[in-house]
Amino acid sequence: MKEDDSALxxxxxxxLIKDQKYAALMQLxxxxxxxxxxxxxxxxxKNQIFRLNQDVAVCANNNDVYSxxxxxxxxxxxxxxxxxxxxxxxxxxxxxxxxxxKNLMKCISIKELFFSTHVEYLAANKLQCPIEVMxxxxxxxxxxxxxxxxxxxxxxxxxxxxxxxxxxxxxxxCVCRMPQNPDxxxxxxxxxxxxxxxxCVNIKPEEAExxxxxxxxxxx
Numbered sequence: 001m002k003e004d005d006s007a008l009x010x011x012x013x014x015x016l017i018k019d020q021k022y023a024a025l026m027q028l029x030x031x032x033x034x035x036x037x038x039x040x041x042x043x044x045x046k047n048q049i050f051r052l053n054q055d056v057a058v059c060a061n062n063n064d065v066y067s068x069x070x071x072x073x074x075x076x077x078x079x080x081x082x083x084x085x086x087x088x089x090x091x092x093x094x095x096x097x098x099x100x101x102k103n104l105m106k107c108i109s110i111k112e113l114f115f116s117t118h119v120e121y122l123a124a125n126k127l128q129c130p131i132e133v134m135x136x137x138x139x140x141x142x143x144x145x146x147x148x149x150x151x152x153x154x155x156x157x158x159x160x161x162x163x164x165x166x167x168x169x170x171x172x173x174c175v176c177r178m179p180q181n182p183d184x185x186x187x188x189x190x191x192x193x194x195x196x197x198x199x200c201v202n203i204k205p206e207e208a209e210x211x212x213x214x215x216x217x218x219x220x
Contacts, residue, residue, distance in 0.1 A: 016028065017084065050073075055070075111149070153170060
């Protein structure tokens with residue numbers, strides 16, 4: 001005996017949820033019965049409130065945790081009147097995703113994120129916690145590193161896997177004229193205000209800790 005359209009649709013919904021194919025689920029619901037689909041501005045997961053356009057840590061379908069921006073929050077009511085919360089996330093990429101030569105890669109921090117055009121639908125319970133994505137200047141003013149704080153100074157071109165703007169367009173420092181990486185210790189000249197990599201001015205880390213007033217080679 002052939003199943004009716006209602007039963008077949010519910011079976012298909014259950015299959016897509018089980019297979020974590022949420023993009024296909026959203027397409028199915030939008031096409032077959034958009035009245036089952038509602039959008040929201042916030043959602044509560046694991047006793048935490050998440051809001052639209054918030055930067056978040058998300059457990060992706062491969063169970064690794066990534067950073068993204070929460071751009072859509074949906075709730076689907078299936079044929080059994082069960083509610084299925086679904087989110088849409090726009091991903092940030094990281095240092096390990098970039099296609100750069102070794103010299104330029106030294107300028108990239110492990111806490112640096114690159115906003116992309118890559119979006120994905122996921123189950124709402126994949127949300128882990130809010131994060132904060134700061135500007136480079138804001139991040140370098142932090143007194144100590146925090147697990148949920150990151151910074152961004154460029155997006156990513158998904159065709160070339162290079163930053164936009166390119167590293168060559170970033171603000172440069174030191175005698176090497178390379179962008180700063182907050183992961184690498186630097187010292188500031190009290191006269192010109194420029195920052196210098198310790199290696200570039202032949203200063204050992206233990207020596208830098210003892211220097212109260214530093215003048216760079218150009219200001220000496």
